[in-house]
Amino acid sequence: MHLLVFAQLPQKVVWRYMGQRLANLGNNTLLVNWLPQKDLLGHPKTRVFVTHGGTNGVQEAIYHGVPVVGLPLFFDQPDNLSRIRAKGGAVIVDIAELDRHIFADALKTAIYNSSYKENMQRLSRLSRDQPVKPLDQAVFWIEYVIRHKGARHLQTQSTKMSWFVYNCVDVIAALMAVVLLVTFTCISIVRLLWRIILVGKKVKHE
Template sequence: MENMEQFSEFHKKLSEMVVQMFEDKDLMKSFRDANYDLVLADPGIGGGEMLARLLKVPLVYNVRWTIQGEGHFVIAPSPLSYIPFTATELTDKMTFPQRVRNFLSYFTGLYTLAQITEPHYRPLVSRYFGPSVDYKQFVQDADIWLMRTDFIFDFPRPTMPNMVYIAGFQCKPPKPLPVDLEEFVQSSGDHGIIIMSLGTLIATLPEDITEDIAAAFALLPQKVLWRYTGKRPANLGNNTLLMDWLPQNDLLGHPKARAFVAHGGTNGVQEAIYHGVPIVGLPLVFDQPDNLSKISARGAAKIVDFATITRSTFADALRAVLYNSSYRETMQTLSRLHRDQPMKPLDRAVFWIEYCIRNRGAPHLKAESLKMSWFVYHSVDVIATLLTIALIFTFFCVFIVKSLCKMMCRVKKAKRE
């Protein structure tokens, strides 16, 4: 409940910023005078689609999440029988109880998201574009969806013509490390290094968990580079280097990288896939448990629960990933599959952005289904009509048969008399 209130307050502030922007006549005039060709927006934050509509320019989303949920669930067919809903940590192979859970999670999740975002953004759509404008269709009306995922990371599922997959667009070959850092990495010998980072938002941890993690690292022969800005753990081993910041991509791409301890953010997971480094997952919030569960289901990650973590459970997870070759082999297979494509993800994104600019959008790639009500989309009206006709026909046939039977009974009775 507290998280819902925080997210609701976040979107409330964002909606107020959108109003301030739209009501600033000088700012809006400068936008129009600049004659922009396109709006590139993150649909996880409302406002970009409204700005594109006001400026009458094409809209491209850089997307995995929207204010209405994960991007695929917003515009693509999503059969709940094999497509796990966000945060369920399910796979595409579900038992009956899991499918029940997935079904209930889907509708609960949609209701929750609607309660968090719609009270703040729906009134803005009505205010600036009229009460007759459909809010959901308004959000769906992007020309191109640049999806920060792919089917190496995600489970195969239906997609749409205007969805372009750019997973790992930020990944690139490693650069040489600074001299002092390279010396530390080389000092690991054949054991190699472990990289640990919990992203830009989580730089410190509770003291007891920090001590357990440090103690587990100290048990290993590998060298450890740990992005951590909190109090230095009392039992930090000589093999562990604490850093305020580390060149994550360059370290993951180093030949001595053996494991990546990560919170499961999309960018970090995709960098690990790109460089073929197996993961020890410490999921915290948002989509992180779901992201790590996908890699774990493929056999390239080991997940440790923060609620029950101890130095022994963490050390066991590290040893499993370090010394069971299947984790590394699986992740390197995923890496080869990810890299085996005709165009780099970033180049693909640039092409489709420029495509929209050249052609003033891509309306020919938008499915008509986005304009349909749910009962038309699922042919409920057609099914109901056909069932009605079938019932009427059946009733008529039964009526005729009964009438004929009665008539024959009367004829037989008359003959007997």
């Protein structure tokens, strides 16, 4: 299905695909085992990004201002894509209703409707508008830690915890003890009631 839709597009398609080479592959489609996604999204000729809606991919699409066609599957993916659609930057396709025509319409909408590109570029400008560039900020904090010999005053208290406390072994042990106590109590009550019933039956027979 994807092959037929991609082959009909006038644009070139780069598809991350792991497996045997597919038959009927369009001349405009390149299959690769791995690709530098961030660099590809940053290319000025990239028109649309087809994604399942993972957090990293969505953030990269926003940063580079590339419209999205989303095929969410599970976890945070539907929510990630819904947020972009609400801002006018994504077309979402329900995977359960996906067919060739729906997928083709979604691609053409994201590519040829200029509002999607404009909205994503607006989100990109908002994302990039920071007082300090992320790389410069990262360099500053690395040098800060070096200058202050590890910056122990910034280290989280979890580094001082024993493995016993860090992994909540004491909490787990307490919860298990409560569960075992409740279970033992319930079993004891049931056994006591059963004995009372048996004693009652013996008295009646006598």
